[in-house]
Amino acid sequence: MPGQRSITEAEKLAEAKLGGIPLHREQMAVVANIHRAASAVRQHLENSVLRGADLTWTAFVVLWVVWVWGESETRHVAEEAGISKGTLTGVARTLEGRGLLQRAGHPTDGRLVLLSLTEEGEALMRRLFPAFNEEEAFVAGRLSDEECRSVAEGLRRVVLQVEERGEERRLALLDGAEPAPRRSGRRPRA
Amino acid sequence: MPGQRSITEAEKLAEAKLGGIPLHREQMAVVANIHRAASAVRQHLENSVLRGADLTWTAFVVLWVVWVWGESETRHVAEEAGISKGTLTGVARTLEGRGLLQRAGHPTDGRLVLLSLTEEGEALMRRLFPAFNEEEAFVAGRLSDEECRSVAEGLRRVVLQVEERGEERRLALLDGAEPAPRRSGRRPRA
């Protein structure tokens, strides 16, 4: 099993590389496993239920959000789907082109755009979601309901920590230094 | 807090949408939280320690793998970093261009390519990793060491389930049907 042995093994190697500087082992392992699990789960779901419908993970998440919450403003959809506004614009365009999603202007605020599923999109989700949820159950199959709750609760605390203290922490780390702009991204016109 | 309330709320809405079809609630919540946590952690680390070094998450992971394991064949690096071989080719090219990574042919098997850090890459990791690990500790700050171990263990079981049973499961689901090729990707030349 490469999986777990690697992490334990890697800890020792990393510690050796640092020559005695102490390492936050448990915290390192939990972060590593979060990402391992996320990518394993995503890959399984993409290759089982999503592939047949020619949907990517992100496209499915966006459809799911709009399906569950009903017609919504794009900023809320992006927030809920965990992607940036810019990414959502592209994904929504793709889904609109496939006839699964609709776009409408807000009646009173001209800046807003509302997203909703088409009838075809609704039908797709009614068909797809049960299969999706079944695979969620599969990937969590080695955990009892109680263990699922406990792991979910632990993860929730990680999310809360970043949401509530992350920004402040990042500012403290920079401590006055310039925010170090991303090297990629759009350039000023001048 | 949009975070947790949304998931609980969403469960009810999704259940309503399905009109009585039972839902695997705990499993759905654990999968949702895995992805929330992964993206929150990634974003925090990119915007705190990685941004200043102009490294993306993936680039850092690749450097980390090569740093910890030493000179390695690309297929192992891709596997360990959780990305496809094709993605690694591009990322390695970028890092090579920045003088952080080296590429060398295998002495006896001409098909293999070996990756290793340059001296500059080594120096970067010696400087960067302690800061990275410090932020891993920060994001896990609301969990005790024991809770970290327990969450990590739960996640490990999810990874194992997918690694050991995933393929078989996907085959069973298709059950003879064609594997439904990805719509994007390279086309045959003919």
Place this chain on the structure above:
DNA sequence: TTCGTACAATTTGAGGCCGAACGACATCTG
């Protein structure tokens, strides 16, 4: 020794991804 099979990394095409810049609109303030 040449063929076939196996396996390596790379190329390719379509799309996801971020954050800064941008233009359109809304809303406050004088």
Place this chain on the structure above:
DNA sequence: CAGATGTCGTTCGGCCTCAAATTGTACGAA
């Protein structure tokens, strides 16, 4: 009621991402 200020969604540049097709190398069998 005009200008300043703020907030929307979109555009844009540079990467990442995948899997299939491709190219190149290795190695066993005929």
